[in-house]
Amino acid sequence: MADSPRVALFVTCLVDLFRPSVGWAAVALLEAAGCRVEVPEPQVCCGQPAFNSGDRRTTEDLARQLIPALEPFDYVVAPSGSCAGMLRRHFPELFEGDPAWSARARAVAAKSFELVSFLVEVRGMRVPPGRFSGRVTYHDSCSGLRELGIKDQPRRLLRAMSGLELIEMEGCEVCCGFGGTFCVKYPEISTKMVDDKAARAEASGAELLLAGDLGCLMNIAGRLARRGSNMQVRHVAEVLAGRLDAPPIAQSRG
Amino acid sequence: MEPLSLAFRERAARALHDPVLATAMQRLERGWQAARARAAADLPEFEALRDAAVAIKDHVLANLDLYLEEFERRFTAAGGVIHWARDAAEARAIILDICRRAKARTVTKSKSMVAEEIGLNAYLEAQGLRVIETDLGEYIIQLAGDVPSHLVGPAVHMTRERIAELFAKAHGGPPKQDSAALVAEARQVLRQRYLEADVGITGANFLIAETGSIVTVTNEGNAELTQGLPKVHIALTGIEKIVPTVAEAFVFLRLLARSATGQEFSAYTTFLTGPKREDERDGPQEMHLVLLDNGRSRMLGGPFREMLRCIRCGACMNHCPVYLAAGGHAYGWVYVGPMGSVLTPHFVGIDKSWPLPNASTFCGRCEEVCPVRIPLPKLMRLWREEAHKRGLAPPAARVGLTLWAFFARRPALYRLATRLAMAALGALGRRRGRFSRLPFASGWTVSREFPAPQGPTFTAQWRAARGAKG
Ligand code: SF4
Numbered sequence: 267m268a269d270s271p272r273v274a275l276f277v278t279c280l281v282d283l284f285r286p287s288v289g290w291a292a293v294a295l296l297e298a299a300g301c302r303v304e305v306p307e308p309q310v311c312c313g314q315p316a317f318n319s320g321d322r323r324t325t326e327d328l329a330r331q332l333i334p335a336l337e338p339f340d341y342v343v344a345p346s347g348s349c350a351g352m353l354r355r356h357f358p359e360l361f362e363g364d365p366a367w368s369a370r371a372r373a374v375a376a377k378s379f380e381l382v383s384f385l386v387e388v389r390g391m392r393v394p395p396g397r398f399s400g401r402v403t404y405h406d407s408c409s410g411l412r413e414l415g416i417k418d419q420p421r422r423l424l425r426a427m428s429g430l431e432l433i434e435m436e437g438c439e440v441c442c443g444f445g446g447t448f449c450v451k452y453p454e455i456s457t458k459m460v461d462d463k464a465a466r467a468e469a470s471g472a473e474l475l476l477a478g479d480l481g482c483l484m485n486i487a488g489r490l491a492r493r494g495s496n497m498q499v500r501h502v503a504e505v506l507a508g509r510l511d512a513p514p515i516a517q518s519r520g
Numbered sequence: 521m522e523p524l525s526l527a528f529r530e531r532a533a534r535a536l537h538d539p540v541l542a543t544a545m546q547r548l549e550r551g552w553q554a555a556r557a558r559a560a561a562d563l564p565e566f567e568a569l570r571d572a573a574v575a576i577k578d579h580v581l582a583n584l585d586l587y588l589e590e591f592e593r594r595f596t597a598a599g600g601v602i603h604w605a606r607d608a609a610e611a612r613a614i615i616l617d618i619c620r621r622a623k624a625r626t627v628t629k630s631k632s633m634v635a636e637e638i639g640l641n642a643y644l645e646a647q648g649l650r651v652i653e654t655d656l657g658e659y660i661i662q663l664a665g666d667v668p669s670h671l672v673g674p675a676v677h678m679t680r681e682r683i684a685e686l687f688a689k690a691h692g693g694p695p696k697q698d699s700a701a702l703v704a705e706a707r708q709v710l711r712q713r714y715l716e717a718d719v720g721i722t723g724a725n726f727l728i729a730e731t732g733s734i735v736t737v738t739n740e741g742n743a744e745l746t747q748g749l750p751k752v753h754i755a756l757t758g759i760e761k762i763v764p765t766v767a768e769a770f771v772f773l774r775l776l777a778r779s780a781t782g783q784e785f786s787a788y789t790t791f792l793t794g795p796k797r798e799d800e801r802d803g804p805q806e807m808h809l810v811l812l813d814n815g816r817s818r819m820l821g822g823p824f825r826e827m828l829r830c831i832r833c834g835a836c837m838n839h840c841p842v843y844l845a846a847g848g849h850a851y852g853w854v855y856v857g858p859m860g861s862v863l864t865p866h867f868v869g870i871d872k873s874w875p876l877p878n879a880s881t882f883c884g885r886c887e888e889v890c891p892v893r894i895p896l897p898k899l900m901r902l903w904r905e906e907a908h909k910r911g912l913a914p915p916a917a918r919v920g921l922t923l924w925a926f927f928a929r930r931p932a933l934y935r936l937a938t939r940l941a942m943a944a945l946g947a948l949g950r951r952r953g954r955f956s957r958l959p960f961a962s963g964w965t966v967s968r969e970f971p972a973p974q975g976p977t978f979t980a981q982w983r984a985a986r987g988a989k990g
Contacts, residue, residue: 277978282978282979283938283942284942284971284973284974285971286974286976286978287974289981289982290978290981305978305982305986307931307979308931309931309979310927310931310934311928315921315924316921318901318904319908319913319921320903320906321908321921322905324921324928324929328929331929331931408881408882408883408884412884412885412887439885440841440883441885443881444881445880445883446881446882447920448880448881449964450961450963450964451529451878451914451917451963452529452532452842452879453966453967454529455533455536455845455846456881457966458536459841459842459881460968461967484970485968487971488964488968488971489967489968489969492956492967513953515971516969516971516972517953517954518950518952
């Protein structure tokens, strides 16, 4: 296992549906880090929409559906701090006091990781395989930052890429206003938050904004596009893997 | 105060168009938020202090009955009179009764969120008493007939110009231009009121079990004058404010000011043990303490116990992007920001406040800065569960969630449906890479483009490329 662990890619529902290129970038990165990657079924969703809406029953049902699929692997890796946080932090919480499921949930939680922190901390990646030149800025998605302590890992890999200049924007740790269903339940507040984020991103002077969560990225890219900005937005895995053939989020080819 | 929390979204939306509020909130962000970060960084043991504070609070909450009894013994031995109030109505009646027996006409008051919680001012005024707030922010709010919008700075939402107008109207004379003149004017007026007051009402930040002392913390010294000058002092606070010893009180005092405003220590901290003694020159002849439950003991026995650790520092709101966008008044009741979103449902009922715990992205900044590490997002989620059980969410959200859950529970069907849907959406969005309008997503597209999916789903691509097994 030490040299070639079996990794379940939990691709996340947003990447699955909207941006499969992020999934392929994750596969490329994991394989570059010596992992054998599989995409076990059934995987639909980590259950956050239900969990954060207070629908505990659906959340537990979805977790019971997902856990057995992930159990056979050495690791579970997701290209999202928010979904990895759900697996790592909240799955055990869900089944507290449930003798049959709590041990299983804890075991899956213990081997679940967010992609970039997994590459750096578990696989010891120092230099990513991709190439990129240009000025980028990095948005710290909330769950990754505060639930999993992801801050330095992506920056370390990005700085190791020659030609890439990392510029910090003001308030990189402030929420972009996505918040899952929050963005449609409270669109006015969400708009204010994402507009502040977009303005600060533009003011940074970077050409490309990166983050580790597709939800935040779609939100920020959507707002930037509506503002008429030509700043590009991508998932950090795409740059780290050097897979830039897909157009940036919310933009078209050509 | 009648809760207006059901209208949170509308009130917040209106607040977003208020340029005065936006400036005020920016001041909070650049001022107190930055100051707290500096204060925390300057104190090497800050994180250790937070851990110690959590441990002390948890210990006290686990033994609250014992500590309350010990406190009562010492407080009474020092000459104070304790009153236990089960709810807001009882607390108000007790305070009115003390005022009546003191034949009071004028009452001065220093800042107390518990007094706001029980609607004390309106009640006493309706009974014919004259109530004068002595905290500058509260005084301004009172003149304006307004309610606090922040735990620590009740008038943060107001401009200097508006305050000058209020003062000119209340005190006469032309409106003053600078802050120093305004403060001097308020001091002048209030000094007279202190001397006229028959009863002084204060809150209490901490109650010390080993000495029977109450501790008040202010930056203006107004609590000292409120409790020391009139014949009768009434302190009003919640039963959770106990700390075992003086030494432990200092753990909280060091955290409180740093977390609230980034000060190392509040300007005035007073430990008060009993009324004036024979050999003392100053102090009230009578000292009363009204200890309010108002649902706190229920909280103690349930999943919200951690909320009772709260020391009312306001850090959670200073760092909350939702609060900083919406302002305090949007929350529609006494307690605002993340701590308000957890507390308000306890006091007014979840059916009258369910939008509050829902109005969070769960970004976690509140928990990150809370000096006593209250897991505010987790507690808000508990309220969402309660709201969900009672069917309180808006119909559109419920239908959406039910539909999504139907598919998510049936992976094969989900695969098929999403493959078809993404293929269609991907084809439609190919040319621009995004949509400016989509049915059912107006909440998004009102202000954002909606990124088009690439087309084939990842799982479908994977199966095609690497075989069904994975
Ligand atoms: S919840 Fe925490 S941060 Fe908020 S007021 Fe209470 S103690 Fe301060």
